[in-house]
Structure formats: C-alpha cells, structure tokens
Amino acid sequence: MAMQHTPLLMSRIIDRGATISPHTEIVTATEEGTRRVTYRETRDRSHQLAHALMDSGLQRGDVVGSFMWNGSRHLEMYHATAGTGLVLHTLNTRLSLADLEYIISHAGDKLIVVDADLLPLLEQLKDRIPTVERIIVAAEPGFEDWSTTIPNAMDYEEFIAGKPTNYQWETFDEYSPLGLCYTSGTTGNPKGVEYEHRAQYLHTLTIGLTDSMNLSSTDCMCLIVPMFHAMGWGLPWAALMLGCKQVLPHRFMQPERVAQLMADEGVTVSAGVPTIWQGLQAAIQQNPGKLDLSKLSRLTCGGSAPPASMIEWYWKELGVEIIQGWGMTEMSPLGTLARRVGKYEHLDFSDEKRLANGAKTGLVMPGLELDIFDEDFNPLPHDGESVGEICVRGPWICSEYFNNPHPDRFRDNWLFTGDVGVIDEEEYVIVADRSKDLVKSGGEWISSVDLENEICGVEGVAQACVVAQPHPRWGERPVALVILATDADVSQEAILEHCSEKFAKWQLPDEVLYVDEIPLTSTGKLDKKTVRASLNSDGYQLPDLRVA
C-alpha cells in the first residue's frame, strides 16, 4: 500500500461547506416569505438529526423515507443519513397512493420524515405501510399545529432537540448504500435504484467540474428539480461540499413566485425541467423590467430536451446559458451535458453554432462510457445519422434494480437506457426520443421530441406534445397537442408551414389538436402514455380515417 486507501464516503465531503462557509445562507421559501439558516446551523442540526435517528433504534443500512419538498430540513435528511450510513429513500410527492404504498413497502422504510403539508397524503396510507414504525413531521411556518391520526408521530424539532451537535461519522465500506429512488415506470411497478456512497461521491466531484455545470462556492444555487428525484441531480451533495448559497423553493413552484425568489436572492445557477424554464420565461415576459435576474448565468435543464427557441431566448434576452443535461435515475443521474462552448475547437464558433451546440444532448462526462448500438448489439458509427439505442456504463451507472434485477436492461455492464439517438462526428450525443415515444411511419422513424421543439418555436405556442396514433397503412402517424399562449391565435397551417422548413412532408403531424392542458408525469415531463390513453378512450381517429 503506497497511498492511503480512504473509502469514498459522503461523510468525507458533506461537512466541508459548513466548515469553510459557516455563515452562508440556506434559504427556504415559506407561505409568507423565506426561512433562513446558515450552513453552520444546518450542519449542527444535521448532526443532531443523526443522533436522533440512531437513538431511535435505527441501524446502519436501515431505510429512512423522506416525503418532503426542497427545503433545509430535507437537506438535513440527506446530510444525517449519509453520515450515519442510513439509506435515504426519497419519496416522490406526486406518485399515486398505490405506487407510494408499493415503494415504501418494497424498500422497507422504517421511519419517514414528512413535510406537514403532505401529512394528509401520507395519512391515507397509514394502515398500508406496516414496515414504517415512526413518522416525524417537519413543520414550516403555518403548519406548526399539525395533527395526525398516524400513531407514534413526533415533531421534527422535538425529535432533534437537545441532541449533541457533533456526530462522529463512522467509516464503512464505500460500496454501502446511500439512497434509494424509484423510477416512475410507465409499465409495471416502480423500479428502485440504490445509490452507493462511492458512486455518488464520484458523481459529486464530476458535477463540480468546470466543464460540467461549473459549480462554485461563489454560486447562489436555486434547486428546482425535486430532491426526491434522482437525489436532486446530485446538487444537494455538491452544495454541501462547496458551501455555495442555496435557495430552495419548497412547494412554491408557481413561475411568478420562483422568478421573484430568484431575483430577490441573487440566484446565479438553477436546475429543472424544460417546462419550468418555459414557465419562468413567460413570467419574465409578463413582468417586463420588474425582475432583476442580472446575476443569473446558467440554467441546467434535464428530464427532456429543451426547445432550441427557448435556449436562444434565454441567451439573447438574459445572457443566460441553458445547459442541457441528459441522464436518468439509473445514472445517478448525470450522463451528458451540452455547453455552448464545449471544447477548445468551439472557441472560434459563431453565436449561431454555439446555439446549435447547446441544443444537442451533450458530451459524455469524464469516467463514463457511452455508445449507440443496433438491435443486435453492434456498435454504430458516430456519424450523426445512425440511430441506435444509447447505452452507458461507468462507476455511477446502475447495474441492477433494487431487489428486482431486470437483467434485460443490462448486458456486459452496459445499461440499456431506452433512449434512442445518434452520436455526431463531434462526439455529441443527440437523443431522438424515448424508444417508446418514437413514431414509426411507413418503416421510418419520426422523433416526437424534435417535432415538439420545432412547434414550440412558433410564436404564440406555449407547449406542444406529439404522440403516435395507429394507422392501418403507415403503422403510426404523429398527432400534435398544442397549448397556445394567452390571446394567441395560431392556425394548424401556420404550425405545419413552420415545421416544413425542417421536416419532410411525411414527417409532419396529421393534425394539430388545441388543448388547455397536457398531462405531466410526476417528474414534470410530458406524460405521453396518458395522452395516448386519453386519445384512445375519447375514440380519437386520424383525419383520413374518419367517416365522412
């Protein structure tokens, strides 16, 4: 042994922010305004929480659930469980009761910390989650007088009160579990991904690279992506390591509120799904000159591909770089990021070409392998044209689901992501679609995502969703659901005309359906499965199949 074989445990990095930046604030949005604590206070409270959890009889490796919004107490849960070797199971607040029941029981949660405003949801499960021995209730201002019929519930503040503010983190195997997150599967039961210390440690370093999100201790980070979704994209860990200012919106996700919060707190970087940034864009446009977002420099955007028109708007109007990211729960989650200037050779690029870079899915993160394969598992050329399933492997990629291996998703350590796309000659990945959302018309593939993003570029269109509909001759044909902006009036002809600049005639949607709402999944993506089911139950027929 020549070098120290220090295990890569999260406890080695999570106290660092509070050590170097004790007075920096962690701001949580509340009904009335904000609740503000410093890093040192939060660290001390996390150590108290660690004592409280272990004193309550839990043992290293036990699973603890969090049913919480993004807030400082949720961050304390990350901190305390990571330090003690408990496993944090982040419960998605938007899941159905049936799915919640399933995942709580499948994971075997022994204790759940719940935000008081979410108690009524949990209450409905009280007799259906027998592994749960105890409920701890975190009450933000206005919810201090919570009550519940769930037995053995205790207030979070009472739970940690009087505990010592220094827990001596123990050393254990770096492959020990750290977290559990279930994917909102579209078929069958949700599948669990178990995160390990070493994997998240490496992931944390990676998202702190200059060429990644360029995170710094001098950032003010607003975490919009829920902390229950793929460990908040790893950003809570990075923040704890770096000691940057944090702004957490809790349940107050209305675009105007988020925009105001970001302006008030001087946010420099934020992370969320495209629909969030579309909402923020509208809020900014509707309040001209009222929001000072001059400190904002980067918006990391994942979950699905952001429309190029939106990327362009943020850059040209605000000088804000939308950093497109791609990954998934099974990937911890980060796989690729697309920067405007992604490599030395791009320094000479025009603004237009830089915009085009940003609209790609991105370059693979250091340490991961990524490739595209055909149906016979042959690697395909990186020519920007060959479409194949994207596979990844590396130290923070899932190797099996939690107590539910699904070997069909893995081969030679490659994770089959279910996304299809190309890799171009610049080594940029460009995801075409989820394989199940591609439209197969006359034997050729049409990307629903590409169509949606093109339609969103039409002035007056607020949101678009393209799904396949069955056709006896072509197999499938695309149909577009469109939400128009307030007072806008955009004809189907105008939309198709716009799209025909980029798409062949046979690739255009057969019909544009104007709607007021498009269902979203629990992670804020377009819920195409529900859209297809609704069209089906409504008896929708493609125009050329309708009885005259």
Next chain:
Amino acid sequence: MAMQHTPLLMSRIIDRGATISPHTEIVTATEEGTRRVTYRETRDRSHQLAHALMDSGLQRGDVVGSFMWNGSRHLEMYHATAGTGLVLHTLNTRLSLADLEYIISHAGDKLIVVDADLLPLLEQLKDRIPTVERIIVAAEPGFEDWSTTIPNAMDYEEFIAGKPTNYQWETFDEYSPLGLCYTSGTTGNPKGVEYEHRAQYLHTLTIGLTDSMNLSSTDCMCLIVPMFHAMGWGLPWAALMLGCKQVLPHRFMQPERVAQLMADEGVTVSAGVPTIWQGLQAAIQQNPGKLDLSKLSRLTCGGSAPPASMIEWYWKELGVEIIQGWGMTEMSPLGTLARRVGKYEHLDFSDEKRLANGAKTGLVMPGLELDIFDEDFNPLPHDGESVGEICVRGPWICSEYFNNPHPDRFRDNWLFTGDVGVIDEEEYVIVADRSKDLVKSGGEWISSVDLENEICGVEGVAQACVVAQPHPRWGERPVALVILATDADVSQEAILEHCSEKFAKWQLPDEVLYVDEIPLTSTGKLDKKTVRASLNSDGYQLPDLRVA
C-alpha cells in the same frame, strides 16, 4: 451490487481529450520554434508506444523511466504507461548523478526513454544502472543524429513505427501502481512516492473542479512545472481528460522565451514555482507593450509561497490571478489552493481583502482532511495564531515511502508534512515555513518565508533568501541573502526599515548579504541547505560575533 463497480483506472479518462477534441493542438517548443501535433495524433502515437513497450517484453507493473523535458513525447509516455499498467518513473533531470543512479536502481527501471539532449548525462551512468535493459531516445529537431555508447539504444520513432494505433486497455485493480517520483530529500537518499491509479484519478477530478484551478477544455495550458516533478502536479492527466490546448516549453525555460511562447500560443493558464513567475514578470517589464498576454487569466503557483507583492503586480498589471497552491510529492501533490474569492462570503470583499486571500496558502481540497498538531500530537485551535505541524490524510496522500517506509512520517494515516503553520478562522491554511527552515531566536520562532516575501516587496529587490545562523545567546538569528535588480541600489537600512512595518525589531535579519545568485533545488526552490553550508564553509559570522 447496485451500481457498477468500475475500477478507477487512468485508462478510463486519458483517451477522452482526443475523443472529444481530436484537432486541438499540443505544442512543444523546439530550438527553432515549435513542433505541433494534434490530440488525435498524440493519442494514436501513445497507443503505438503502448504496443512497443509491451512488445519489448515488459509486463504490467514493470517500471519504466522517463528522463525528459515537458514535451508531447513525455505526454505519450504518461498515456501509454497508464493505459498498460506499467509504472512511469519520472527522473528529475536536475538530480546529481549519484542520486540518479540510486533512484534508477532503487526503482528497478527496466527501460528508460531519454530526450536526446540529455543523453550525455545518462551516458555517464551507463555502467552503474544494471536494471536498465534498454534505452529509447526521443529526438527533437536538431538532435536526430544522436549517438551513444550505451548498448541497445533505439530511436523513439523507430521504436513505435508501424505499431497499431489502438491498444485495448486492460482492466486491473485500481490500487495498482501508476507512477513513481522520488523526492529531492535534503538528508539521506531520495525517498520514492508510488502513485496509484485510484489516487491519481481522484486527484485529476479534483484539479478539474471550478473551485480548484478552474481548468476547462477551452483552456490553453502551458505546463512549466516539470513533468518529472510530482506528475507535473497532475496537470498532464487533467489535460488528457479535458482535451484543452497544451503548450510545453521543453528545455527552453528562459523567461523571455517562455513569455513569447505564452503570448504566441494564447495561453490562458500556466503552472510553476514562484521564481518562474518572478522571471516572467521581469521579462514582461523589460519588454513593455511587446507581449500580448491578454488571454492569460491564471498562474498556479506552488513549491513555495509567492511574495504578496508579485501576486498584486500580476493582478493589477495584467488582471491575472496567481493561484497559490500547496502540496508535495507525498500528496500527489495538491493539498490546498488560495483563490482571490474562495467562498461565497468573499463576494463582498474589497480588492485588498481579496489580495490577502490570495496570499494565504489556501483552503483544503474536497476529500482531504488537514489539521495542525503540537509536538504531542494534540490538534491546535484554528485561530490564526497557534502554530503547529501541518498533517494531511485522504485518498491521494502517501501512506509510506516506496520500499522504505519511514514510519516516523505517518501516524493514524496522517502524513506529517514537515511544514509548520496556522489555520485561521476562515479555515485558510497559512504555511509559516518548512520546520527545518524556521529560525528559532530566544525561544521564539521567526518565519524565513515571511521575511523573504516582505523583503521581495522592496522596490529594486529581485530575490531574497533568509536562513538561520547560530548564535551563542539567542540560539539562532536570521540573515538575508538578497539579489538586487539590474542597476538597483537598495541599502540594508532601507530593507530593514521596510520589514519593520510588519516585523518586530528582534525578528529582523542581523545582516543583509548582497549576492549575484542564490542556489535553487532541483525543483526550483531556494536551496537553504546549500546556502547554510556555504556560509559555514566561508566561515561566516554574525556581525555582533565578529572580532573587531
């Protein structure tokens, strides 16, 4: 197993730069100008070199020496040995022949690649290094006609010619050795530090953090620190991972030449010891308006503490941040870095306070533990006043010397660094001195480094070196050796007057000795051991001890 347990081998990251940035250049300085190759060419040649090395009968784990300047072929040696699992022993070109003989034999080098201009040095050892079976000669322009009496020597180009350009890197244990570097010990034989794959992998990610050196693929990096010194501070690995442009000065280290090279190539970031930046400063001052260094933004500075006056000059004159780093061969080498704005709380700092930040030794890197201890191994308070020995531990800190454990340097995994200093309330480390260079006068410590940096702030002083001299009453008293700038005339009174603004009278040097040269160690630091020995052999006496 929930996550893939991919071993952290350098082969996972070293091909990435060439993959994403194939056309970016690696520029090596030559007698006549520059030699330019692309990342793709270099990658291909590295894979050819890997084949050549393994075809020559070497086996994974064998030690291969490089006796080379910073150039693209040295980078190929890094690349090829890391991929194949050979161990790269970087030989310091400035070592004495006796030390070279010792370390080559102690490490058991089986093959050495040598730059042709260094052949005459190696030639003198030819009968004294029996483990070496073969010499490969890398010839830059002007040296193609090298010849040697060393048997079994072959030209580098001939060695790799015709080999396949794709070597399938193998998978092996991440704790396998990667490199060997011997410290230029001041007493006894040099001590070897064996770098392991996992340690350097983590170190590479760490130096790529925004809050570290802020390295990016869009940088143009000029590596001044020798690649034979602590793996070139890890920067070759980071560059191979990121694909940034590289500028390598080879043996052409004259300040004017380096300055011109940096201007010509558009260098954005560089790394070296303080004497290099003092030389560069002089070259810039002597050529007003002639050097366009407008792209330069950061100079990482390690080896010893840079004078505050120099840090200020670079910032005020060029807008260049000197990033002071601290570490050592035993630390892979990075321990701390000092940024002007090192944390969120510094955003409100004045320029003056930012300058003061930069003049400290720095904040510890994520993943390392660092503390100061008294002589009984009790941790000392972080109050900016308690002086103790700095100890570090973590995944890229040495746990023993190569085949020469030296247990006195290690305890509970802490490396005793031999540096003494304080930690202030901001958690900044401030190194006072090497413990052996501190001056102990009347029972109190005086920092030779602090005195030197203060003296360097006097207009007209080019370099200063403070050493202890024995005194019957006080134990030791400080004496300053000073090199003046050309045509400058600075009196001892002026120097002491300047220093007395910051130092108490009893801390001032007893005498200022004006010299033309101060000896440097093989890594470019002030060689105080030799200075003390010279004073001794010259029969130097402190002023108040001289016979009238």
